[in-house]
Amino acid sequence: xxxxxxxxxxxxxxxxxxxxxxxxxxxxxxxxxxxxxxxxxxxxxxxxxxxxxxxxxxxxxxxxxxxxxxxxxxxxxxxxxxxxxxxxxxxxxxxxxxxxxxxxxxxxxxxxxxxxxxxxxxxxxxxxxxxxxxxxxxxxxxxxxxxx
Numbered sequence: 792x793x794x795x796x797x798x799x800x801x802x803x804x805x806x807x808x809x810x811x812x813x814x815x816x817x818x819x820x821x822x823x824x825x826x827x828x829x830x831x832x833x834x835x836x837x838x839x840x841x842x843x844x845x846x847x848x849x850x851x852x853x854x855x856x857x858x859x860x861x862x863x864x865x866x867x868x869x870x871x872x873x874x875x876x877x878x879x880x881x882x883x884x885x886x887x888x889x890x891x892x893x894x895x896x897x898x899x900x901x902x903x904x905x906x907x908x909x910x911x912x913x914x915x916x917x918x919x920x921x922x923x924x925x926x927x928x929x930x931x932x933x934x935x936x937x938x939x
């Protein structure tokens with residue numbers, strides 16, 4: 792594999808502002824820990840007064856995914872202007888969990904290299920509900936799902 796940055800970060804960032812915000816928060820948590828102050832500040836600035844619920848649920852999602860994963864999940868630095876395949880799959884899970892949980896489950900299985908992904912899927916569903924309650928639902932992505 793080449794060391795060229797385009798090879799390591801093959802995909803553009805999502806066009807939707809809320810997906811980019813969630814990705815930046817998750818990147819900060821992955822790199823600097825679940826209680827990273829910058830991740831919290833991003834949530835405050837992005838979600839306003841109702842930031843606590845999505846922030847706590849994003850922490851739970853990251854923790855559950857890290858705990859259940861049987862492989863290393865590749866994350867780019869929070870300032871990167873492109874994203875990894877793993878990040879795209881992660882964003883896809885969050886954006887499809889509420890309207891297509893079977894597809895989200897399939898992508899979580901690929902991401903974690905594990906069959907049982909009920910805990911991170913539950914967190915993803917809760918995140919979708921929390922953002923919907925704030926009037927900031929994640930856009931519905933058309934994701935291609937692999938058969939189980």
